[in-house]
Amino acid sequence: MADTYLKYSQTSVGKNLCRLLALPVPPVLKRAKEAPWTLVVDVLLGSVDSTVVSEPIKRILKGQMFRLQTTDCEHFDGLVFDATQIKNGDDSKALYQFFHLHLKKIRTSGKIVIIGLDPKQCQTSQQATIQRGLVGFIKALAKEVGRKGVTANLIFSATTLAVNISAPVHFLLSYRSAYVNGQVFTLNHNKSLPETPEKEVNWKQPLTGKVALVTGASRGIGASIAQVLARDGATVIGLDMEQAENELTHVMGQIGGRTIITNITDNNAAQIIANEIAKLENSVDIVVHNAGITRDKMIATMSLSHWEEVMAVNLTSIERINAYLLKNNHINAGGRIICVSSISGIAGNVGQSNYAMSKASIVGMIDSMAEQLNEKNITINAVAPGFIETQMTASIPVLTRFVGRRMCALYQGGLPVDVAETIAFFAAPQSQGLSANLVRVCGLNMMGA
Ligand code: NAD
Secondary structure, rough: OOOOOHHOOHHHHHHHHHHHOOOOOOOOOOOOOOOOOOOOOOEEEEOOOOOHHHHHHHHHHOOEEEEEEEOOHHHHHHEEEOOEEEEEEEEHOOOOOHHHHHHHHHHEEEEEEEEEEEEEOOOOOOHHHHHHHHHHHHHHHHHHHHHHHHHEEEEEEEEOOOOOOHHHHHHHHHHHOOOOOOOOOEEEOOOOOOOOHHHHHOOOOOOOOOEEEEOOOOOHHHHHHHHHHHHHOOOEEEEEEEHHHHHHHHHHHHHHOOEEEOOOOOOOOOHHHHHHHHHOOEEEEEEEOOOOOOOOOOOOOHHHHHHHHHHHHHHHHHHHHHHHHHHHEEEEEEEEEEEEEOOOHHHHOOOOHHHHHHHHHHHHHHHHHHHHHHOOOOOOEEEEEEOOOHHHOOOOOOHHHHHHHHHEEEOOOOOOHHHHHHHHHHHOHHHHHOOOEEEEEEOEOOOOO
16 A cells, blocks of 8 residues: 655655654665666775774675775765674774764665674673674664665674675675665574585576475565565465465466465465475475464454464464475475564564464574574574565554554665565575574564664
């Protein structure tokens, strides 16, 4: 449903009126359109000591895809700060100085990336302490720059060598991450997942030759996930319920995908999926658990069936499908499982105790399964959308919808494509360093921030 306030506030009359009434003016967000890796160009790199910037970071930014600038440049599209050398409070001055001097020079829709050291991997308690401080810093920064459409995110590297850092740096310095703001990406310290050499990465169509299953693919976020995965080169199998068959056939027809019609809560849904996969390749590379429902009511008036329906679709069916596909080796080595959670599962929401419980359980699932899946070289991650413009949110009462859209640092709802881009990023082969990550696609929503 169109956001009339967003449209109006971007006219000159609307902009002036908003300013007069001290109302927020949402920025126009720049998104990647056809080209999946639409990267920022002029980037400034800072660190505690310029002589000790991690080699992989320097190599990435000096590569052909970016223009590494010096401090005398007037404007930047991207600011990258290597904070891995910050060992204590005194060292944090360098962070202050870098952003104090250069933040004003960032263009609208610019990108800020800070690279820190995962506190769990730090050698001293003092370093772990100050590195954890970066989480607070990035969220504050993200809130300060959001009105310019600028996003700020943090990558925690497992070592100062920043192995596997290339994929998240590229994603966060691209317009694919338009609605990802104030988030932390943590690279795993896991030797069983080898790094893809930079020259072997297919940045344009990273999913070429991959087969992806997407549930709930007939509309909304699911349809967008299917489209973006196909754009990135994957063959997509879209799944939805009988009543959505026409829409699903239409979406899959546009991208040359295949369809599965089943209700994921049916006992034999996993076998039906496996049979369909068998017709194609016998196994898939990417499984996206997107299908989800809400049945909102205060717990005191909620019926048991509303509780059970939500748990069955949003949690139990996912567990059952994962177990079946994994047990029967229907997910290839190097595979990706990506679940769709919700910020309601992080912050809780009035009238959504069933939904919040199911979506928080997804976080538990990725945490508890990541290690065992590492052995099979499969990663598992989740995205937690905030307010995204779909049929699900179009049914929210008008005033709640208005407030919901403005409650983030970018003052607007996200689009299905914003969630889809983040999922495609996790699905890419070069993202093998990321597992058990929960990333919110919410523009840094105030809920649970
Ligand atoms: P939507 O209602 O527009 O689409 C959901 C899709 O899932 C539909 O195509 C539906 O037919 C399918 N589906 C539902 N139950 C199914 C079942 N039992 N078997 C097979 N398919 C089934 O929803 P959306 O807004 O696109 O949301 C997609 C996902 O994102 C959901 O998991 C939702 O919880 C999550 N999410 C959405 C938002 C938002 O703002 N829209 C916010 C947070 C999380």
